[in-house]
Amino acid sequence: MKKLLEILCGLLAGAALFGIMALTFFDVLGRKFFDHSIPGSLELTELMMVVVIFAALPLVSERGEHVAFDSLDHYMPRWVLRAQSVVVNVLCAVMLVGLGWLMLKTGNQFLETGETTAQLKILKAPFIWGMGVLCAFTGVVHLVIAGSPPVERAEGEGAAL
Secondary structure (H helix, E strand, C coil): CHHHHHHHCCCCCCHHHHHHHHHHHHHHHHHHCCCCCCCCCCCCCHHHHHHHHHCCCCCCHHHHCCCCCCCHHHHHHHHHHHHHHHHHHHHHHHHHHHHHHHHHHHHHHHHCCCCCCCCCCEEEEEHHHHHHHHHHHHHHHHHHHHHHCCCCCCCCCCCCC
């Protein structure tokens, strides 16, 4: 399951990031040599950034690569650190699943009202749904992490647990 997560989310984030890079390259090329930029390139970049951020979210959570304040961890008993990890991961899971549900609901509202981007008229609903699904999936990742034993990491190697 971990490998599937890494492959799917990694490919999605990587493809969107490559798309941003290629779009920016050709947009700049068009402006420099043809005095014409790609119409809607800003909108496309914004939409692909959404994909990069939300596709990478489950990977960041699974790898424990978020920002962590662990200066006091060396002074706390192991059972306190374990309890803290469980509480934090369960809270993150609840909030992310709730946020995912709200995003799915918002995506449905956007579809009903026909909400689109300003210039290219791309429907926003599929992107909001994708954000919701990836948020909820990240919540599931946090539940799995909460139920698994802590992982010891070397100094500077990510989360303390």
